Amino acid sequence: SQTIHQWPATLVQPVGSPLSLECTVEGTSNPNLYWYRQAAGRGLQLLFYSVGIGQISSEVPQNLSASRPQDRQFILSSKKLLLSDSGFYLCAWSRGLGELFFGEGSRLTVL
Amino acid sequence: GQNIDQPTEMTATEGAIVQINCTYQTSGFNGLFWYQQHAGEAPTFLSYNVLDGLEEKGRFSSFLSRSKGYSYLLLKELQMKDSASYLCAVADYGGATNKLIFGTGTLLAVQP
Numbered sequence: 001s002q003t004i005h006q007w008p009a010t011l012v013q014p015v016g017s018p019l020s021l022e023c024t025v026e027g028t029s030n031p032n033l034y035w036y037r038q039a040a041g042r043g044l045q046l047l048f049y050s051v052g053i054g055q056i057s058s059e060v061p062q063n064l065s066a067s068r069p070q071d072r073q074f075i076l077s078s079k080k081l082l083l084s085d086s087g088f089y090l091c092a093w094s095r096g097l098g099e100l101f102f103g104e105g106s107r108l109t110v111l
Numbered sequence: 112g113q114n115i116d117q118p119t120e121m122t123a124t125e126g127a128i129v130q131i132n133c134t135y136q137t138s139g140f141n142g143l144f145w146y147q148q149h150a151g152e153a154p155t156f157l158s159y160n161v162l163d164g165l166e167e168k169g170r171f172s173s174f175l176s177r178s179k180g181y182s183y184l185l186l187k188e189l190q191m192k193d194s195a196s197y198l199c200a201v202a203d204y205g206g207a208t209n210k211l212i213f214g215t216g217t218l219l220a221v222q223p
Contacts (some may be wrong), residue, residue, distance in 0.1 A: 032208040043115075043198065043215035044154070051208050059210070090153055097209050099144060099200070102153035 002027035006091040006103035013110055019064075019078040021106050022089030026072065031093040033074040034100065035063040035066055050074060086110045113137050115214035117199050122188055122220045131184045131217045133199030141202040141209055145173050145184045148196045148216065157184070157197075186219075194221045 003007050006023040006072045013019060026030050036044040046059045048066035056066050063082060075089060091103040114136045123129040135143070142161035146154035160166055160175035160182060172185040184197055196216040202209040 036213075041215075044200075044211075044213040046139075046212065048212055049205065049208060049210060057205065094208065097141060097204070099156045099159060100209075100211055101156070105151075105153050107151075 021076040139203040146198040
């Protein structure tokens with residue numbers, strides 16, 4: 001069966017510090033991968049998606065970036081965090097046009 | 112542009128039936144999903160509609176009218192554990208994958 005893991009689950013970072021969130025999928029090959037962010041009381045905002053290694057599509061211009069160094073690995077990064085980057089970050093995978101399966105989420109608080 | 116609207120909050124009684132509506136205006140349409148999200152947790156898949164009509168799955172049903180840009184999620188025989196946020200999401204084709212555009216969610220409170 002397929003599983004998706006992301007970490008860390010919780011982190012508190014100062015403004016201006018770097019960020020790295022990692023997500024891996026097991027049990028499937030060539031998945032489509034996504035990063036979403038959910039601010040408090042808001043819906044899920046699509047940040048990045050990837051249909052293959054090295055292929056990243058950005059949905060919202062911001063100070064975040066994403067990379068896919070391996071088929072089942074998706075990384076969300078920032079060089080300098082802003083207060084507005086606080087939120088619940090969710091990694092997800094899908095097969096083609098199918099439903100999304102979400103990871104457990106990473107809660108980021110920027111102080 | 113992309114616009115998905117659903118009520119912010121709803122309250123219902125245990126054992127009752129509740130209908131959560133969703134209207135959408137999106138540049139593309141490749142189906143509509145409903146997800147359930149408990150507080151502090153990741154969303155979990157409930158239903159998918161791509162053709163007009165009603166899809167039933169146990170206590171949950173979902174309806175779609177593409178011409179009206181409208182969907183609803185129907186929850187029957189409500190249980191306390193159904194208290195959660197319900198997210199409507201429209202799939203927009205983005206080159207070999209679906210980009211799911213989510214609404215802000217409807218927070219459902221089930222009362223005894």
